[in-house]
Amino acid sequence: MSAEYSNPTIPEGINTSERHPLRRFFVQSAQVIGVFAACVLLLTLAASLFAPYVPFSWEQRMAQSIEKAFPAKPDSEAEKALRDLAAKVAARMDLPEGMDIKLRYSETDTVNAIAMPGGLVVVFRGLLEELESEDEVAALLAHEIAHVQHRDVARSMMRAMGMALLLSVVEPVAPVVSLVQRASTMSFSRTQESAADLAAADALTQLYGHAGGAVRLFERMRDLVLDDQDEPPELMASHPNFDNRIASVRERCAALPACAAEGTFTPLPAALVAVREQAKKKTQDDACKD
Numbered sequence: 001m002s003a004e005y006s007n008p009t010i011p012e013g014i015n016t017s018e019r020h021p022l023r024r025f026f027v028q029s030a031q032v033i034g035v036f037a038a039c040v041l042l043l044t045l046a047a048s049l050f051a052p053y054v055p056f057s058w059e060q061r062m063a064q065s066i067e068k069a070f071p072a073k074p075d076s077e078a079e080k081a082l083r084d085l086a087a088k089v090a091a092r093m094d095l096p097e098g099m100d101i102k103l104r105y106s107e108t109d110t111v112n113a114i115a116m117p118g119g120l121v122v123v124f125r126g127l128l129e130e131l132e133s134e135d136e137v138a139a140l141l142a143h144e145i146a147h148v149q150h151r152d153v154a155r156s157m158m159r160a161m162g163m164a165l166l167l168s169v170v171e172p173v174a175p176v177v178s179l180v181q182r183a184s185t186m187s188f189s190r191t192q193e194s195a196a197d198l199a200a201a202d203a204l205t206q207l208y209g210h211a212g213g214a215v216r217l218f219e220r221m222r223d224l225v226l227d228d229q230d231e232p233p234e235l236m237a238s239h240p241n242f243d244n245r246i247a248s249v250r251e252r253c254a255a256l257p258a259c260a261a262e263g264t265f266t267p268l269p270a271a272l273v274a275v276r277e278q279a280k281k282k283t284q285d286d287a288c289k290d
Contacts, residue, residue, distance in 0.1 A: 054154045056099050056119075062157070063102075063118025070104040070122050077271035079105035082123055085134065085269070086141045092206040093142065093199065095149055103141075111224060113140050115147035117157060128272065129279035130220060133265035135204065135213025137272065142200035143214075149199065152192045190240050194248060197240075201249045201259065210263030211253055218245045 073079045083103040090101050101119045110124040121144045131137050147153060197218075201211040222242035240248070253259035268276070 060118035063120050078275050081269040081271040089138050089142045089203055090145055092203045113144055115144040117153050119148050129276050134268050135265045136217045139200050139213040139217040142203040143196045146196035146199035197245050198252050201252050205259045210260040211249055212263045214249045215246055215261055218242045
């Protein structure tokens with residue numbers, strides 16, 4: 001016998017779908033991104049909740065290796081003046097027992113000051129030489145000390161450790177997670193900065209009878225930023241913009257009878273005047289060379 005073969009017509013709808021073949025991919029990708037976004041948000045929330053309960057001594061132990069990058073300068077008159085002023089400021093901020101501030105002065109052009117683990121506060125010459133009164137320097141120190149007092153550094157460390165752990169597990173989507181992490185922490189950082197500003201205003205009021213140093217500091221920083229480039233919109237920045245920071249200090253003073261947003265400024269200590277004079281001399285020497 002011989003078999004007969006035929007080519008039957010395949011019914012419509014077999015192995016076909018009205019859905020686009022990439023739809024499932026995009027749906028699953030969105031689900032993965034959503035899960036990681038939720039993880040990032042949970043990490044941020046956990047850092048905010050638990051950081052205040054991390055012993056400060058733990059921060060201090062972690063800071064031992066960081067301190068090596070900023071060794072103390074016993075022979076630096078500028079560092080001694082900053083240390084003495086930081087002690088006066090900290091005495092007005094009701095720091096918990098055992099929360100000691102370690103002031104370091106860095107001879108670099110960086111226009112910045114930072115609070116680091118273990119109560120380490122570093123002031124860079126590039127910023128210090130821009131300040132014209134003790135009040136402004138005290139405002140700067142009070143702001144950084146407030147970050148230590150509020151355990152903002154511990155929050156940042158816990159968040160960074162959590163993110164490092166998460167990224168080590170999900171390396172293929174690390175760029176996506178990084179973007180989500182940045183977006184989720186912007187508002188939190190602005191909140192921290194605003195709280196530190198107000199704490200600084202309170203400390204200055206106790207020290208000088210007014211918070212004018214904070215207002216002048218933010219005005220000066222605003223001018224420095226705008227001289228360099230336009231300040232980014234607040235929504236895209238990790239810090240509040242300087243006009244808003246100035247307004248917040250003024251509102252704080254308006255609400256407190258003992259606070260004033262203006263007052264007579266205290267002159268810089270001689271050692272800090274010397275820093276400014278050295279900067280001016282260097283600028284003049286550079287101009288002559290040109």
